[in-house]
Amino acid sequence: MMNKLKATAEPFQKYVANRDAKISGELSHQDCPHDKRFLASIKFKLQNDLNIGLRQEQEGLFLTLAIHQGFLESLQYLIEGGVDINQPYLLLSPLMHAAQFGKLECDRILLDNGADKDWRDEKDDAAIIKAATAKQFEMVEFLLDEGADPMGGKYRTNLARLCVESPQCLRKVLKRSPSTIRMKDESGITAIHNAAILCQFEAIKILAEFGANVDIMGPDKVTPLMDAARNGSQDIVQYLLEKGADVNHQDLRKSCRQLCTRLRRRE
Template identity: 30%
Template sequence: MSRVYKAAQTNDENFFRFDNGADTYLSYAHEKSGDSVLHIASRYGHLNLVSLFLEKGVSPEIVNLDGKRPLHEAAQNGQIDIVKYLLDYGAIVDCLKRADWTPLMLACTKNGPEVIRALLQKGADLALRNKDGWNSFHIAAREGSVEILQLLLHHDDQLWNTVSKNGRTPLHTAALHGCTDVVRFLVGSCDYPCDVVDSCGTTPLMDALRAGHVDTAQVLVDLHKADVQKEDKLGRQPVHLVSEAGELEALDFLLDTFHLSVDTRTTSTHCTPLHVAAKEGQDAIVGHLLRRGADVHLLDTSLRSALHIASGGQHAGCVELLLKHGAGDSQDKHGQTARHMARKDGVKQVFRKYLDHIT
């Protein structure tokens, strides 16, 4: 760490007032981040240094290598006194860093409503979006603060009605991150359609379940009447997505609470949960499905069993589980057997071990 960086970080005002360098620090830029002394002082909340550097002529709009300005640093780190000082000094309230993030967006990543209020009072634009199409409401939904969401809606009661570039709503975002209180708030306060989908046909319930957030999923079912058999654009239901993701608790939640079939098919390829779990090498899910009675012999539209899928993916553990539970080999529509799809030695060894069980 350079002497200049350390002095700015530790609020060593004497270093900057009496250093023999005669103000050479004013042009300092950290070699990796490009941070100026004003960035550093703003990040750590040293108002006396911020004031000194501005008096010495450091621009409040100086940027580092990430495109951040001192206001970005202060807002992201909850330095309310610095935020107010920079804004009063004339810092641009909606300045953009790389990926088009504003200070307000960064402030929404923290539970710091006072910073958000200060930015809004200076006219921060709530509707601005970053490169992914997220506005401040999206970001706050991900972070899980109902207080901040309420504050943003107080300034714009239609702010919830937004989607990212891939069609995802703030409700999707909150569900995926398991922000149960936020999901409850959004469902109760905003007019999201039941089972609103993104560009892939994914619903908030699907997001919650594939991330293992069963409590969040329960809220969506109870309060938003989410459909546990809704299909995405590939014809997959939540039971397929949780099997693919390896979420055992979510799988049992669906099977036990809603009495879904363990052999539920996708509409596009007729894959079962066993197929999709085998494709991803989810040994624990494959074993669990088999213990729950999954049919090891079912074929998809390519005439492939879960054994084909597991072998093609070179997942030795899944192959062994399937063979132990009576999986037999057969030709798919291209004439390939599961055994012939094995490429790795470990998978080949499993087939040799159970060769007598393969017809």
């Protein structure tokens, strides 16, 4: 069966690979000619294949390709034909494929047709975590608005930490789930640590607004102040000092102490 599936998949994978170089948002419209051709190919293959097991595998392949390319008409056809919209393909659910590639309209169609927004993969991550990891912040906001669980990860993956590069998304996450502000990932990093490491000043201010502990210790007893100093972010260091960050922390590193001292002398 796998050999048959491979033989079926290869022409369609080649079809995708050989398509015009870039597929813009306009080509995802229902009237897209590429979508029409792809839909005709789907209909032909499914109508002429009587092997039920192979048909199910083909449906998963076609559904995934339709999502990746943003072919909305093909996607709708497959759903109306009874394809399982929660069946994983390549270890990810259709919603996850759409989420991590930023296919917002595909996710909208999937959810409108009953897709499980909190379905977990083998890593126990949900679609919202896949979107945040891929920096698809608009998708994260959309899934939150649709009621997705912000605690969508095996190790209580910190959604706030993943969203520090998007102030708007971060604010929405914190409003929906304030407790994420204190959560640590497997390595002990919180959202404010990550914001300091990535020099995300706006995120630091939002996290402080929501009550983040500016002296919270992460791996090796490192504080956000230390992370900011180590990465040379003087604005963040200055801001954290204004928020009462402890410059005399017993584990504060030399480089951080020196930068804090220079900033204080300027006052």
